[in-house]
Amino acid sequence: MGDEKTFDTTQLALPPGPVDLTSIPTDGTPGFTGDKAAGEAALAAVAPELADLQERLWASREGGETRRILLVLQGMDTSGKGGVIRKALGLVDPQGLSIKAFKAPTAEELEHDFLWRVRKALPAAGHIGVFDRSHYEDVLIHRVRGLSSPEEVERRYDEITSFEQELVSEGVTVLKCMLHVGAAEQGKRLMARLDNPDKHWKFNPGDVDDRALWPQYQEAYEVALERTNHADAGWFVIPADRKWYRNLAVAALLATPSPGWTCSGRRRTSTCRRARPPRGVGGRVIPRVEVTRYVTPLREGGSLPGIVEADDLGTYVCKFAGAGQGVRVLVAEV
Structure with missing residues (x-):
């Protein structure tokens, strides 16, 4: 693979400490020097790597191990969580893939701790699990909308970290990606949904309400990223204005050797x-x-x-x- 197809995923890793999302360009391509055509070629080239790695992961299950991958996708509306699932996760065998989209909790889920429904949705051994939104909704929305007290939100940051550390100790590789879309780009994508009848189904009036709270959500993300960016499961911030780059970045992260992929099987x-x-x-x-x-x-x-x-x-x-x-x-x- 030539230099223009090489992706340095280390440039996506969020360093520890305070987070300033305004310092990370949403239209950048960190770690990749090629253009869109090169990026699409690089994405296609990742496919056999992912297939091989997924095969190893599945083989470890046959050998009695509990290895699995959990990909957490977080981002504002229109940041491309669904696009990543179609383009990047579409490269792996769907038989070994589980996808869970978290929406507003049901009456039953509200009767339990906020992580109860998350635990139920964890991928089985040998699988790659994808969370389209996740347990982070229970700190982001709750902080912005005041659905929980500040003290409860603070408690949840620590509980999330402990939960993820527990998962890692049980053989789960937790890969957390924040899809970082810009306000201007989000506006264009929302308008595109209204202008194209084929995309009307994607439009949710609540997206406009959340857009009005953009500064508050950005602050909530910065706090959540800082508080839960721990050594066992750090955050990767992926510029999401360029869809081709966003998809390639997630695929490259999945293909990067990690403890979850170095499974030994029997x-x-x-x-x-x-x-x-x-x-x-x-x-x-x-x-x-x-x-x-x-x-x-x-x-x-x-x-x-x-x-x-x-x-x-x-x-x-x-x-x-x-x-x-x-x-x-x-x-x-x-």
Whole structure:
């Protein structure tokens, strides 16, 4: 991948300390030097990476692990949460994807703690879960609209941090993205919904009410970002005026190696025979290897040892006796 397709996701990470959203351009492209065409090409190039990583995540579930990914999408109306789900999450297998859109709590949900409904919506092991809005609504809206006392909102910041730390300890990678759209761009998008009959369904009069409270919401976001930007699950602020960049940024973050992706599946050791020199490693024969991670689960009845053919350095296709098919694994030379 050339330089114009390389994405430095570290530039999206929010540093600790006070947050000033006005200092982050909403139309910028931090971490990426290419134009729209290059960005769309880079997004397409991420697809096989995400497919491979999702396969590993699913394999860990087959091995009894509890690894999963939780992608939290927060942002003002029209910031593009739905667009990210269609364009970036559309690159992964929907069978391993769960999406939850949080709206106003129901009467039943109001009878419980604000995190009760969030816990119920967490992704299962081996899945990527997406929150379209999230538990952060219960501090953002409550602060702006005065739905809870200032003391209660303050308590919730700490409770959210403890909740996310608990998730991480249980094998969940929490990826939090604030889609940072500008006021002018939001105005254009709201008008586009009114001007286009095909988009009338997207228009909600409440969006206009919230727009009138723009300064208050920006302040609420700044406080929430600062208070919940902890080491276990930090925030990424993504400029969202350019839709192509926004989609690429989220996809690139998902594809970036993280604890949630380094899942091992069921760890087993095997001494494998070489039927012929491996491809992709200069014909070097590795007579014995250790299977360190299953990428595709071994079918019931499979036995070891087997024959290994190299795909590339560190990734092999093992044809185990009784498996009936090739099984991709990660191996280390013994």
